[in-house]
Amino acid sequence: MKIVVDFDLCESNAICMQIAPDLFEVRDDDFLYVLNEEPGEDRREALEECVQRCPKQAISIAE
Amino acid sequence: MRAALPEAGHLHRGVSRRSITIVGASLAGLRAAESLRRQEFDGPITLIGDETHAPYDRPPLSKQFLAGEWDRDRLALTKPEKLSEFDLEFRLGTRATGFDLSTRRLSLSDGDDLEVDGLLIATGARCRTLPGTDGMEGVFVLRSIDDAEAMRAAFDAAPSRVVVVGAGFIGAEVAATARQRGLEVTLIEALPQPLGRVLGDEMGAVCADVHRDHGIDLRVGVGVDAVEAGRDGRVERVRLSDGSVVEAEVVVVGIGVIPNTEWLEGSGLEIDNGVVCDATCLAAPGVTAAGDVARWPNQRFDEIMRVEHWDNAVEQGGHAAMRLLQDDDEARPFTPVPWFWSDQYDRKIQLAGRIRPDDEMQIVTGSVDERRFAALYGRAGRLVGVLGFNRPRHVMQYKTLIQEGSSYADALAAEI
Secondary structure, three states: OOOEOOOOOOOOOHHHHHOOOOOHHHHHOOEEOOOOOOOOOHHHHHHHHHHHHOOOOOOEEEE | OHHHOOOOOOOOOOOOOOOEEOOOOOOOHHHHHHHHOOOOOOEEEEEEOOOOOOEEEOHHOOHHHOOOOHHHHHHHHOOOOHHHHHEEEEEEOOOOEEEEEEEEEEEEEOEEEOOOOEEEEEOOOOEEOOOOOOOOOOOEEEHHHHHHHHHHHHHHOOOEEEEOOOHHHHHHHHHHHHHHHOOOOOEOOOOOOOOOHOOOOHHHHHHHHHHHOOOEEEEEEEOOEEEEOOOOOEEEEEEEEEEEEOOOOOOEEEEOOOEEHHHHOOOOOEEEEOOOOOOOOEEOOOEEOHHHEEEEEEOOOOEEEEEOOOHHHHHHHHHHHOOOOOOOOOOOOOOOEEEEEEOOOEEEEEEEOOOOOOEEEEEEEEHHHHHHHHEEEEEOOOEEEEEEEEEEEHHHHHHHHOOOOOEEHHHOOOOO
8 A cells, every 4th residue: 555645736734644643744844744655554544534534635545 | 431432434334224315415425425335335325416516626616716727627526437436326416305204205306206214414505695686797606616617707807806795714715816816806894803703803813914915905894785786787886884885896705604404394304503413413313414514512512513614524424424324322423623724825724623702812833923823722721722824734733632632731831
Protein backbone atom coordinates (compact mmCIF):
# COMPACT_ATOMS: atom_id res chain seq x y z
CA MET A 1 0.00 0.00 0.00
CA LYS A 2 1.43 3.34 -1.07
CA ILE A 3 0.22 6.82 -0.17
CA VAL A 4 -0.11 9.22 -3.08
CA VAL A 5 -0.63 12.92 -2.40
CA ASP A 6 -1.43 15.33 -5.20
CA PHE A 7 0.48 18.33 -3.93
CA ASP A 8 -1.13 20.58 -6.53
CA LEU A 9 -4.44 19.96 -4.80
CA CYS A 10 -3.25 19.78 -1.19
CA GLU A 11 -3.94 22.95 0.77
CA SER A 12 -2.59 21.73 4.09
CA ASN A 13 -5.94 21.57 5.87
CA ALA A 14 -4.23 18.96 8.07
CA ILE A 15 -7.25 16.73 8.54
CA CYS A 16 -5.06 13.77 7.56
CA MET A 17 -2.57 14.70 10.24
CA GLN A 18 -5.29 14.58 12.85
CA ILE A 19 -6.51 11.18 11.70
CA ALA A 20 -3.09 9.62 11.16
CA PRO A 21 -0.28 11.64 12.77
CA ASP A 22 2.08 8.72 12.18
CA LEU A 23 1.65 9.13 8.41
CA PHE A 24 1.12 12.85 7.83
CA GLU A 25 2.51 16.05 9.25
CA VAL A 26 1.82 19.66 8.38
CA ARG A 27 4.81 21.67 9.55
CA ASP A 28 5.23 25.32 10.39
CA ASP A 29 6.02 26.10 6.76
CA ASP A 30 2.36 25.12 6.10
CA PHE A 31 3.39 22.26 3.85
CA LEU A 32 2.28 18.67 4.23
CA TYR A 33 4.93 15.98 4.65
CA VAL A 34 4.22 12.29 4.26
CA LEU A 35 6.09 10.58 7.08
CA ASN A 36 5.68 7.03 5.86
CA GLU A 37 4.79 6.54 2.22
CA GLU A 38 4.31 2.80 2.46
CA PRO A 39 2.50 1.97 5.67
CA GLY A 40 1.40 -1.54 6.62
CA GLU A 41 -2.06 -2.95 5.97
CA ASP A 42 -3.01 -2.21 9.58
CA ARG A 43 -3.16 1.48 8.62
CA ARG A 44 -5.51 0.98 5.66
CA GLU A 45 -8.65 1.91 7.54
CA ALA A 46 -7.14 5.13 8.88
CA LEU A 47 -5.78 5.95 5.45
CA GLU A 48 -9.17 5.39 3.83
CA GLU A 49 -10.64 7.82 6.31
CA CYS A 50 -7.96 10.33 5.31
CA VAL A 51 -8.87 9.84 1.64
CA GLN A 52 -12.57 10.42 2.36
CA ARG A 53 -12.13 13.37 4.66
CA CYS A 54 -9.48 15.30 2.77
CA PRO A 55 -11.36 18.46 1.78
CA LYS A 56 -9.32 18.73 -1.40
CA GLN A 57 -9.45 15.04 -2.32
CA ALA A 58 -5.69 15.19 -2.64
CA ILE A 59 -4.93 11.78 -1.13
CA SER A 60 -5.20 8.41 -2.84
CA ILE A 61 -3.96 4.90 -2.20
CA ALA A 62 -1.93 2.99 -4.76
CA GLU A 63 -2.26 -0.71 -4.04
CA MET B 1 -16.64 1.83 29.29
CA ARG B 2 -16.13 3.53 25.98
CA ALA B 3 -13.34 1.09 25.14
CA ALA B 4 -15.78 -1.80 25.36
CA LEU B 5 -17.87 -0.37 22.55
CA PRO B 6 -17.04 -1.36 19.01
CA GLU B 7 -14.63 0.98 17.26
CA ALA B 8 -15.79 3.08 14.34
CA GLY B 9 -15.44 1.38 11.01
CA HIS B 10 -15.61 -2.21 12.13
CA LEU B 11 -18.03 -4.64 10.64
CA HIS B 12 -21.40 -4.64 12.37
CA ARG B 13 -24.10 -7.11 11.69
CA GLY B 14 -26.45 -6.47 14.58
CA VAL B 15 -29.25 -5.80 12.12
CA SER B 16 -29.52 -7.52 8.81
CA ARG B 17 -30.87 -5.29 6.05
CA ARG B 18 -32.17 -6.34 2.67
CA SER B 19 -31.54 -2.95 1.14
CA ILE B 20 -30.71 0.64 1.98
CA THR B 21 -32.25 3.71 0.40
CA ILE B 22 -30.49 7.04 0.70
CA VAL B 23 -32.46 10.17 -0.05
CA GLY B 24 -30.01 12.86 -1.09
CA ALA B 25 -27.15 12.14 -3.49
CA SER B 26 -24.66 14.77 -2.44
CA LEU B 27 -21.74 14.57 -0.03
CA ALA B 28 -23.41 12.97 3.03
CA GLY B 29 -25.46 10.54 0.96
CA LEU B 30 -22.62 9.43 -1.26
CA ARG B 31 -20.12 9.01 1.55
CA ALA B 32 -22.76 7.04 3.45
CA ALA B 33 -23.16 4.68 0.50
CA GLU B 34 -19.42 4.28 0.12
CA SER B 35 -19.02 3.51 3.83
CA LEU B 36 -21.63 0.77 3.55
CA ARG B 37 -19.75 -0.84 0.68
CA ARG B 38 -16.44 -0.53 2.47
CA GLN B 39 -18.00 -2.33 5.41
CA GLU B 40 -19.09 -5.03 3.02
CA PHE B 41 -22.79 -4.39 2.99
CA ASP B 42 -23.65 -6.12 -0.27
CA GLY B 43 -27.41 -5.52 -0.57
CA PRO B 44 -28.89 -3.02 -3.00
CA ILE B 45 -28.15 0.66 -2.25
CA THR B 46 -30.29 3.26 -3.99
CA LEU B 47 -29.48 6.98 -3.96
CA ILE B 48 -32.20 9.44 -4.83
CA GLY B 49 -31.08 12.92 -5.82
CA ASP B 50 -33.08 15.88 -7.06
CA GLU B 51 -30.22 17.29 -9.12
CA THR B 52 -29.47 15.68 -12.46
CA HIS B 53 -25.70 15.77 -11.96
CA ALA B 54 -23.58 12.97 -10.54
CA PRO B 55 -22.49 13.82 -6.97
CA TYR B 56 -20.11 16.78 -6.96
CA ASP B 57 -18.16 18.78 -4.46
CA ARG B 58 -19.66 22.11 -3.44
CA PRO B 59 -16.84 24.04 -1.71
CA PRO B 60 -14.97 24.86 -4.95
CA LEU B 61 -18.15 26.41 -6.39
CA SER B 62 -17.55 29.71 -4.58
CA LYS B 63 -13.82 29.61 -5.25
CA GLN B 64 -12.06 27.82 -8.14
CA PHE B 65 -15.22 27.23 -10.15
CA LEU B 66 -16.55 30.78 -9.78
CA ALA B 67 -13.07 32.13 -10.52
CA GLY B 68 -13.18 30.29 -13.84
CA GLU B 69 -10.15 28.15 -12.97
CA TRP B 70 -11.95 24.81 -12.73
CA ASP B 71 -14.60 23.25 -14.91
CA ARG B 72 -17.36 20.81 -14.00
CA ASP B 73 -15.29 17.69 -14.54
CA ARG B 74 -13.01 18.56 -11.66
CA LEU B 75 -15.86 18.69 -9.19
CA ALA B 76 -16.78 14.99 -9.17
CA LEU B 77 -16.89 13.72 -5.60
CA THR B 78 -15.82 10.28 -6.68
CA LYS B 79 -14.32 9.55 -10.07
CA PRO B 80 -16.77 7.73 -12.40
CA GLU B 81 -14.66 4.56 -12.66
CA LYS B 82 -14.40 4.33 -8.87
CA LEU B 83 -18.10 5.08 -8.48
CA SER B 84 -19.08 2.18 -10.71
CA GLU B 85 -17.07 -0.18 -8.48
CA PHE B 86 -19.42 0.63 -5.60
CA ASP B 87 -22.41 -0.73 -7.53
CA LEU B 88 -24.90 1.93 -6.44
CA GLU B 89 -28.23 2.61 -8.06
CA PHE B 90 -28.69 6.31 -8.74
CA ARG B 91 -32.06 7.86 -9.39
CA LEU B 92 -31.03 11.38 -10.29
CA GLY B 93 -33.35 14.20 -11.25
CA THR B 94 -35.84 12.62 -8.85
CA ARG B 95 -37.14 14.19 -5.67
CA ALA B 96 -38.57 12.37 -2.70
CA THR B 97 -42.02 13.82 -2.14
CA GLY B 98 -43.24 11.88 0.88
CA PHE B 99 -42.55 9.13 3.39
CA ASP B 100 -44.79 7.15 5.69
CA LEU B 101 -43.00 5.59 8.63
CA SER B 102 -45.84 3.20 9.46
CA THR B 103 -45.85 1.57 6.01
CA ARG B 104 -42.21 2.47 5.17
CA ARG B 105 -43.30 3.73 1.78
CA LEU B 106 -41.36 6.46 0.02
CA SER B 107 -42.97 8.47 -2.78
CA LEU B 108 -40.96 10.03 -5.56
CA SER B 109 -41.54 12.94 -7.92
CA ASP B 110 -41.67 10.62 -10.92
CA GLY B 111 -44.76 8.96 -9.45
CA ASP B 112 -42.95 5.90 -8.16
CA ASP B 113 -43.66 4.59 -4.68
CA LEU B 114 -41.10 2.28 -3.03
CA GLU B 115 -41.10 0.23 0.11
CA VAL B 116 -37.84 0.87 1.94
CA ASP B 117 -35.94 -1.17 4.49
CA GLY B 118 -33.05 0.94 5.81
CA LEU B 119 -33.56 4.65 5.08
CA LEU B 120 -30.91 7.35 5.36
CA ILE B 121 -32.07 10.95 4.99
CA ALA B 122 -29.49 13.36 3.58
CA THR B 123 -31.57 15.93 1.73
CA GLY B 124 -29.41 18.85 2.82
CA ALA B 125 -30.59 22.41 2.84
CA ARG B 126 -31.44 25.18 0.42
CA CYS B 127 -30.61 28.88 0.38
CA ARG B 128 -32.76 31.49 2.02
CA THR B 129 -33.80 34.19 -0.39
CA LEU B 130 -34.73 37.86 0.01
CA PRO B 131 -38.43 38.62 -0.26
CA GLY B 132 -39.42 40.14 -3.58
CA THR B 133 -36.45 38.82 -5.53
CA ASP B 134 -37.92 35.59 -6.90
CA GLY B 135 -37.31 35.44 -10.63
CA MET B 136 -35.52 38.80 -10.68
CA GLU B 137 -32.75 38.72 -13.24
CA GLY B 138 -29.27 39.34 -11.88
CA VAL B 139 -30.05 38.05 -8.36
CA PHE B 140 -28.25 34.86 -7.37
CA VAL B 141 -27.81 32.41 -4.55
CA LEU B 142 -25.06 29.79 -4.42
CA ARG B 143 -25.73 26.19 -3.56
CA SER B 144 -25.69 24.09 -6.69
CA ILE B 145 -23.45 23.81 -9.70
CA ASP B 146 -26.22 25.38 -11.78
CA ASP B 147 -26.32 28.35 -9.40
CA ALA B 148 -22.55 28.68 -9.69
CA GLU B 149 -22.59 28.45 -13.47
CA ALA B 150 -25.21 31.19 -13.73
CA MET B 151 -23.25 33.40 -11.34
CA ARG B 152 -20.03 32.77 -13.21
CA ALA B 153 -21.66 33.80 -16.48
CA ALA B 154 -22.86 36.99 -14.80
CA PHE B 155 -19.32 37.69 -13.56
CA ASP B 156 -17.96 36.99 -17.06
CA ALA B 157 -20.13 39.83 -18.35
CA ALA B 158 -18.05 42.26 -16.22
CA PRO B 159 -20.83 43.88 -14.20
CA SER B 160 -20.08 47.39 -12.92
CA ARG B 161 -20.74 46.28 -9.34
CA VAL B 162 -21.58 43.11 -7.43
CA VAL B 163 -23.54 43.51 -4.21
CA VAL B 164 -23.22 40.59 -1.81
CA VAL B 165 -25.86 40.42 0.89
CA GLY B 166 -24.57 38.57 3.97
CA ALA B 167 -20.92 38.40 5.02
CA GLY B 168 -21.04 34.83 6.31
CA PHE B 169 -18.71 32.27 4.82
CA ILE B 170 -20.43 31.91 1.45
CA GLY B 171 -20.87 35.65 1.05
CA ALA B 172 -17.27 36.31 2.08
CA GLU B 173 -15.91 33.72 -0.35
CA VAL B 174 -18.01 35.00 -3.25
CA ALA B 175 -16.92 38.56 -2.47
CA ALA B 176 -13.27 37.46 -2.38
CA THR B 177 -13.56 35.64 -5.70
CA ALA B 178 -15.33 38.58 -7.32
CA ARG B 179 -12.52 40.89 -6.18
CA GLN B 180 -9.96 38.43 -7.46
CA ARG B 181 -11.72 38.72 -10.83
CA GLY B 182 -11.32 42.48 -10.68
CA LEU B 183 -14.94 43.32 -9.96
CA GLU B 184 -16.13 46.11 -7.67
CA VAL B 185 -17.86 44.60 -4.65
CA THR B 186 -20.13 45.91 -1.92
CA LEU B 187 -20.58 43.47 0.95
CA ILE B 188 -23.53 44.05 3.26
CA GLU B 189 -23.80 42.60 6.74
CA ALA B 190 -26.64 43.16 9.20
CA LEU B 191 -24.48 42.37 12.25
CA PRO B 192 -21.94 44.85 13.69
CA GLN B 193 -19.12 42.60 12.41
CA PRO B 194 -18.97 39.86 9.81
CA LEU B 195 -19.28 36.47 11.51
CA GLY B 196 -19.73 38.22 14.84
CA ARG B 197 -22.26 35.67 15.94
CA VAL B 198 -19.84 32.85 15.18
CA LEU B 199 -16.42 34.25 16.08
CA GLY B 200 -17.26 37.10 18.43
CA ASP B 201 -16.87 40.79 17.52
CA GLU B 202 -13.11 40.94 18.07
CA MET B 203 -12.34 38.25 15.51
CA GLY B 204 -15.20 39.45 13.33
CA ALA B 205 -13.38 42.80 13.15
CA VAL B 206 -10.27 41.00 11.87
CA CYS B 207 -12.37 39.49 9.05
CA ALA B 208 -13.76 42.96 8.31
CA ASP B 209 -10.24 44.37 7.99
CA VAL B 210 -9.24 41.60 5.61
CA HIS B 211 -12.17 42.46 3.35
CA ARG B 212 -11.43 46.20 3.42
CA ASP B 213 -7.74 45.59 2.72
CA HIS B 214 -8.79 43.84 -0.45
CA GLY B 215 -10.82 46.76 -1.65
CA ILE B 216 -14.27 45.59 -0.63
CA ASP B 217 -16.84 48.26 0.19
CA LEU B 218 -17.99 46.62 3.43
CA ARG B 219 -21.13 47.96 5.11
CA VAL B 220 -21.88 46.51 8.52
CA GLY B 221 -24.84 46.96 10.83
CA VAL B 222 -27.21 47.60 7.94
CA GLY B 223 -30.03 45.52 6.56
CA VAL B 224 -31.55 45.36 3.11
CA ASP B 225 -34.87 47.16 2.78
CA ALA B 226 -35.49 46.33 -0.87
CA VAL B 227 -33.90 44.96 -3.99
CA GLU B 228 -35.27 46.82 -7.00
CA ALA B 229 -35.39 45.93 -10.67
CA GLY B 230 -35.82 48.13 -13.71
CA ARG B 231 -38.60 47.78 -16.24
CA ASP B 232 -36.75 45.00 -18.00
CA GLY B 233 -36.91 42.90 -14.83
CA ARG B 234 -33.16 43.15 -14.23
CA VAL B 235 -31.87 44.12 -10.82
CA GLU B 236 -30.73 47.75 -10.62
CA ARG B 237 -30.23 48.73 -7.01
CA VAL B 238 -30.32 47.69 -3.38
CA ARG B 239 -31.89 49.96 -0.76
CA LEU B 240 -30.32 49.67 2.68
CA SER B 241 -31.84 50.26 6.10
CA ASP B 242 -29.61 53.33 6.69
CA GLY B 243 -31.28 55.04 3.73
CA SER B 244 -28.38 54.55 1.34
CA VAL B 245 -28.76 53.04 -2.12
CA VAL B 246 -26.22 50.87 -3.92
CA GLU B 247 -26.46 50.48 -7.68
CA ALA B 248 -25.87 46.87 -8.68
CA GLU B 249 -25.92 44.79 -11.83
CA VAL B 250 -25.46 41.59 -9.87
CA VAL B 251 -26.75 40.77 -6.39
CA VAL B 252 -25.64 37.67 -4.53
CA VAL B 253 -27.69 36.61 -1.53
CA GLY B 254 -25.86 34.60 1.14
CA ILE B 255 -28.10 34.72 4.19
CA GLY B 256 -28.13 31.13 5.33
CA VAL B 257 -29.98 27.96 4.53
CA ILE B 258 -33.17 26.10 5.41
CA PRO B 259 -33.09 22.31 5.90
CA ASN B 260 -35.06 20.38 3.28
CA THR B 261 -37.65 18.61 5.41
CA GLU B 262 -40.98 19.64 3.88
CA TRP B 263 -41.30 16.28 2.13
CA LEU B 264 -41.29 14.59 5.56
CA GLU B 265 -44.29 16.45 6.94
CA GLY B 266 -46.82 13.90 8.16
CA SER B 267 -44.25 11.10 7.82
CA GLY B 268 -44.31 10.22 11.50
CA LEU B 269 -40.74 11.51 11.96
CA GLU B 270 -40.10 14.44 14.26
CA ILE B 271 -39.13 17.55 12.34
CA ASP B 272 -37.84 20.64 14.13
CA ASN B 273 -35.27 22.72 12.26
CA GLY B 274 -34.09 19.47 10.68
CA VAL B 275 -34.76 15.79 11.13
CA VAL B 276 -34.61 15.16 14.87
CA CYS B 277 -32.35 12.23 15.73
CA ASP B 278 -31.09 10.61 18.90
CA ALA B 279 -27.43 10.79 19.90
CA THR B 280 -26.59 7.97 17.49
CA CYS B 281 -28.20 9.70 14.43
CA LEU B 282 -31.26 7.44 14.56
CA ALA B 283 -34.54 9.23 13.74
CA ALA B 284 -36.79 6.15 14.02
CA PRO B 285 -36.18 2.41 13.84
CA GLY B 286 -34.30 1.79 10.61
CA VAL B 287 -34.21 5.51 9.74
CA THR B 288 -31.16 7.74 10.17
CA ALA B 289 -30.18 11.21 9.00
CA ALA B 290 -26.90 12.92 8.16
CA GLY B 291 -25.46 16.19 6.96
CA ASP B 292 -27.11 19.62 6.87
CA VAL B 293 -30.58 18.18 7.44
CA ALA B 294 -29.81 16.19 10.63
CA ARG B 295 -30.29 17.56 14.13
CA TRP B 296 -28.96 15.49 16.98
CA PRO B 297 -27.63 15.88 20.53
CA ASN B 298 -23.84 15.97 20.42
CA GLN B 299 -22.98 14.63 23.85
CA ARG B 300 -19.45 15.96 23.72
CA PHE B 301 -20.77 19.53 23.85
CA ASP B 302 -24.04 18.73 25.59
CA GLU B 303 -25.81 20.60 22.82
CA ILE B 304 -28.38 19.80 20.15
CA MET B 305 -26.72 20.56 16.84
CA ARG B 306 -27.39 20.83 13.18
CA VAL B 307 -24.05 21.28 11.43
CA GLU B 308 -23.73 22.57 7.88
CA HIS B 309 -20.04 21.83 7.39
CA TRP B 310 -18.47 19.71 4.67
CA ASP B 311 -16.50 17.53 7.07
CA ASN B 312 -19.59 16.83 9.14
CA ALA B 313 -21.45 15.57 6.08
CA VAL B 314 -18.66 13.08 5.44
CA GLU B 315 -18.33 11.91 9.01
CA GLN B 316 -22.02 11.84 9.86
CA GLY B 317 -22.84 10.16 6.54
CA GLY B 318 -20.56 7.29 7.53
CA HIS B 319 -21.90 7.17 11.07
CA ALA B 320 -25.57 7.23 10.07
CA ALA B 321 -24.94 4.53 7.48
CA MET B 322 -23.31 2.20 10.01
CA ARG B 323 -26.11 2.93 12.46
CA LEU B 324 -28.55 1.27 10.07
CA LEU B 325 -26.64 -1.99 10.51
CA GLN B 326 -26.35 -1.79 14.30
CA ASP B 327 -28.78 -2.79 16.98
CA ASP B 328 -29.39 -0.37 19.85
CA ASP B 329 -26.80 -2.02 22.09
CA GLU B 330 -23.88 -1.66 19.75
CA ALA B 331 -24.79 1.83 18.46
CA ARG B 332 -22.39 4.58 19.41
CA PRO B 333 -23.23 8.24 19.96
CA PHE B 334 -22.01 10.61 17.26
CA THR B 335 -19.77 13.09 19.08
CA PRO B 336 -17.63 14.97 16.58
CA VAL B 337 -15.72 18.17 17.15
CA PRO B 338 -17.20 20.25 14.31
CA TRP B 339 -14.60 21.70 11.98
CA PHE B 340 -14.64 23.78 8.83
CA TRP B 341 -12.44 25.87 6.66
CA SER B 342 -13.06 28.93 4.53
CA ASP B 343 -10.61 30.18 1.93
CA GLN B 344 -10.83 33.93 1.40
CA TYR B 345 -8.20 35.79 -0.61
CA ASP B 346 -4.91 34.23 0.54
CA ARG B 347 -6.22 33.40 4.01
CA LYS B 348 -7.30 29.98 5.16
CA ILE B 349 -9.67 30.40 8.07
CA GLN B 350 -10.35 27.26 10.10
CA LEU B 351 -12.51 26.79 13.13
CA ALA B 352 -12.78 23.66 15.22
CA GLY B 353 -15.12 23.18 18.15
CA ARG B 354 -18.19 25.00 19.28
CA ILE B 355 -17.62 28.58 20.26
CA ARG B 356 -19.88 31.37 21.45
CA PRO B 357 -19.29 35.11 21.30
CA ASP B 358 -18.99 35.32 25.11
CA ASP B 359 -16.35 32.58 25.46
CA GLU B 360 -12.92 33.49 26.78
CA MET B 361 -10.46 33.90 23.95
CA GLN B 362 -6.68 34.12 23.74
CA ILE B 363 -4.22 34.13 20.88
CA VAL B 364 -1.61 31.42 21.40
CA THR B 365 0.55 31.74 18.34
CA GLY B 366 1.17 34.44 15.75
CA SER B 367 -0.65 37.75 15.79
CA VAL B 368 -3.66 39.49 14.36
CA ASP B 369 -1.36 42.02 12.68
CA GLU B 370 0.32 39.40 10.55
CA ARG B 371 -3.08 37.79 9.96
CA ARG B 372 -1.54 34.50 10.85
CA PHE B 373 -2.52 33.19 14.26
CA ALA B 374 -4.35 30.61 16.29
CA ALA B 375 -6.78 31.63 19.02
CA LEU B 376 -8.22 29.38 21.69
CA TYR B 377 -11.71 29.66 23.13
CA GLY B 378 -12.57 28.50 26.65
CA ARG B 379 -15.81 28.11 28.56
CA ALA B 380 -16.28 26.99 32.16
CA GLY B 381 -12.61 26.03 32.30
CA ARG B 382 -12.81 23.81 29.24
CA LEU B 383 -11.21 24.18 25.82
CA VAL B 384 -14.16 24.47 23.42
CA GLY B 385 -12.71 25.88 20.23
CA VAL B 386 -9.73 26.94 18.16
CA LEU B 387 -9.71 29.50 15.38
CA GLY B 388 -6.85 29.66 12.93
CA PHE B 389 -5.86 32.13 10.23
CA ASN B 390 -3.31 30.32 8.06
CA ARG B 391 -2.43 27.99 10.94
CA PRO B 392 -3.70 24.56 9.87
CA ARG B 393 -1.24 22.55 11.94
CA HIS B 394 -2.15 24.36 15.14
CA VAL B 395 -5.86 24.09 14.51
CA MET B 396 -5.64 20.33 14.10
CA GLN B 397 -3.44 19.83 17.13
CA TYR B 398 -5.74 21.89 19.34
CA LYS B 399 -8.71 20.09 17.81
CA THR B 400 -7.22 16.89 19.16
CA LEU B 401 -7.02 18.51 22.61
CA ILE B 402 -10.71 19.44 22.36
CA GLN B 403 -11.43 15.83 21.50
CA GLU B 404 -9.47 14.69 24.51
CA GLY B 405 -11.48 16.99 26.80
CA SER B 406 -8.57 19.26 27.68
CA SER B 407 -9.04 22.09 30.16
CA TYR B 408 -8.61 25.63 28.85
CA ALA B 409 -5.63 26.20 31.13
CA ASP B 410 -3.85 23.04 29.94
CA ALA B 411 -4.45 23.98 26.33
CA LEU B 412 -3.03 27.48 26.87
CA ALA B 413 0.05 25.93 28.47
CA ALA B 414 0.46 23.17 25.89
CA GLU B 415 3.52 23.36 23.67
CA ILE B 416 2.08 23.18 20.18
